[in-house]
Amino acid sequence: DTGVSQNPRHKITKRGQNVTFRCDPISEHNRLYWYRQTLGQGPEFLTYFQNEAQLEKSRLLSDRFSAERPKGSFSTLEIQRTEQGDSAMYLCASSSSGTGGKWETQYFGPGTRLLVL
Amino acid sequence: LAKTTQPISMDSYEGQEVNITCSHNNIATNDYITWYQQFPSQGPRFIIQGYKTKVTNEVASLFIPADRKSSTLSLPRVSLSDTAVYYCLVALRGFQKLVFGTGTRLLVSP
Numbered sequence: 001d002t003g004v005s006q007n008p009r010h011k012i013t014k015r016g017q018n019v020t021f022r023c024d025p026i027s028e029h030n031r032l033y034w035y036r037q038t039l040g041q042g043p044e045f046l047t048y049f050q051n052e053a054q055l056e057k058s059r060l061l062s063d064r065f066s067a068e069r070p071k072g073s074f075s076t077l078e079i080q081r082t083e084q085g086d087s088a089m090y091l092c093a094s095s096s097s098g099t100g101g102k103w104e105t106q107y108f109g110p111g112t113r114l115l116v117l
Numbered sequence: 118l119a120k121t122t123q124p125i126s127m128d129s130y131e132g133q134e135v136n137i138t139c140s141h142n143n144i145a146t147n148d149y150i151t152w153y154q155q156f157p158s159q160g161p162r163f164i165i166q167g168y169k170t171k172v173t174n175e176v177a178s179l180f181i182p183a184d185r186k187s188s189t190l191s192l193p194r195v196s197l198s199d200t201a202v203y204y205c206l207v208a209l210r211g212f213q214k215l216v217f218g219t220g221t222r223l224l225v226s227p
Contacts, residue, residue, distance in 0.1 A: 033215075041220075042204050042217035042218060042219060043217050044217070045214045045215050045216070045217075089158075091161070093160075103148055103149065103208055103215060105149075105166055106151070106206075107163060108160035108161045108162070109160050110160050111159070111160050
């Protein structure tokens with residue numbers, strides 16, 4: 001399978017615990033994106049990387065959230081001291097670089113569903 | 118705050134053509150419009166992408182007027198398996214981020 005993969009697919013945790021999600025993009029893609037999607041809503045942009053550089057972060061990404069892409073391949077999203085409001089689907093996508101500032105087509109993974117009790 | 122809006126829901130019958138419109142008044146000048154399909158508990162699946170006028174692929178057509186402030190996804194001859202939520206995705210002018218539309222829940226009945 002050469003698509004975007006995410007692990008774990010589901011995560012249940014207690015409030016206050018830390019969680020980490022992993023995303024493996026399509027191998028030839030150098031851009032990687034994280035989104036959050038709550039029930040009944042569209043995905044909301046969180047952050048994106050070009051290679052290993054994190055180029056933009058949404059205001060949605062509080063200090064408890066951190067994302068890394070250390071070697072420009074896979075990425076991790078960590079949430080510290082989870083809150084019930086963090087319960088959502090966390091989606092990862094990847095794309096090639098756009099030219100002229102354009103955003104190229106993003107291909108999404110299956111998501112990680114987080115439930116904070 | 119600029120929004121990207123879509124009808125909340127649409128109903129159709131098998132074999133009919135469905136047109137879903139997305140309004141994006143503040144779209145970035147030089148960026149694409151992309152449409153996705155999403156089934157429950159799955160990530161969005163790419164359908165089609167365009168910049169202006171009309172784009173067609175094997176599953177859909179995308180119509181974009183000259184002012185690019187809206188776009189219409191056209192699904193010909195829908196089937197039951199097209200029941201899903203459809204999102205447009207655009208880059209908004211003045212923002213360096215991507216914004217999904219509010220989503221349209223399409224229900225196709227026999």
